[in-house]
Amino acid sequence: MEYLHLLKEFISIILTPWIMGFIISLLSLLFLLLKQYKRATKFLTVSIVWMLLISSSTLGDLMIKPLESSYVKLEKAPKNIQYILLLGGEKERRAWEALRVHKLLPESTIITSGFTEFDKISYAEKTANMLIDAGIKKEQIKMFTQTKTTSDEAKEMKKLVGAEPFILITAAYHMPRAMMLFKKSGLNPIPAPADFYNFNENASVSVLQRKHLKNVEYAWHEYLGLVLYKLQGKI
């Protein structure tokens, strides 16, 4: 089990787009040392073109758009909703949506989620503290402090609400996978996607920017995750 987890981590690192570029230039160095100059030149050229491509607005926008356009911003919250589930990860970006939706549903409880790996306090607790600082009452927050994955979060939620509808908040690019997983688990989530990428139709094409690299990386990770979940029968 531990091995499998490590293997999974290793594969997901290797398959990160810019690390693939880095590995290609490592191979090029290897060919140089082996005096295979033609191959070295070829690999190095490929690596540079690859890096320019994955750090460009063109590819970044192209990859993230289909994921983000699956669900629109939640404008009207249905009445009688008791829980708002805020999935773990990138709390500073996602939790804004929890504040906004909570204004629409002042009686609801916000659930924060996430275990701890290196730190003393869990991610759920950190998120809760941030919300309390922002003015949410402590008694309107509930925490899942042991959840590692989206599957864990679905299991906990199933125990808590069963088939009752609730609001599900996560990053827009992550929403398609989260919704499939939650529905498959027999839950009735209402999507409230957060942290939309701010597309700029008027901006010219730009390269070598970390924000595009991040979009490519996140989108890539999502597509791989979708395929993997499908193969495992989770969605």
Next chain:
Amino acid sequence: MNVELGFMLKKMFAVAVMPLSIGLILVLVALIFLYFNKIEKAKKYLKISIVWILLVTWAPFGDLMLKPLESAYPKLETMPKNIEYILLLGGDRDKRAWEALRLYQKIPNVKIITSGYSLHDTISDAEKTANKLMESGIPKERILMQELAKTTFEEAEWMKKRVGEQPFIIITAAYHMPRTMAIFKKAGLNAIAAPADFNRAQESGLFSILQSSQLEKTEHAWHEYIGLLVYKLQGKI
């Protein structure tokens, strides 16, 4: 020189000197040497570029660079009295604006000034931040907007006109606070630092390498040091 062109050149320069760009430029140099059959030189540059990439994406390196910047001003715990304005500087609003919400809860009757111009968009960054704060429950009449200043230096000039020597709170990312405070002090303003968006060193181990989140840290710190240097040379701080 045309102001807009100068601004674009500045932005381009800022991209070219970023850690990742430097790594790629080194790879490009290696490739050029390869094309000209200068094998030894190509090897050298390729090795340097690989070591460079490993270094700038390694957690301890990013932490080391950020630490001096972030430890200059601690989180604001004791709320000062009689504060009328909180200036929330433009930038990564999702991360910084949480500090504005926190202080808003603690300081009665305070007003928040959001800041940021519009480069390509129809609405300014200041307005986007203001909308975000309003959606989170801050009433419209407690928010003001500053939509013209493009740099921290111009933000200080704008603030000087508005508050003079009256003390106010300034929020920006912790790593950006030393430069900000230097500029605001030089402009004769009485700013109280409320740093936000601290990078948490303990969340990453010694083995965190080749990660884009680590690259982000290095990039932020790098950008600040260059900014400090440039401002120093220009006599702005």
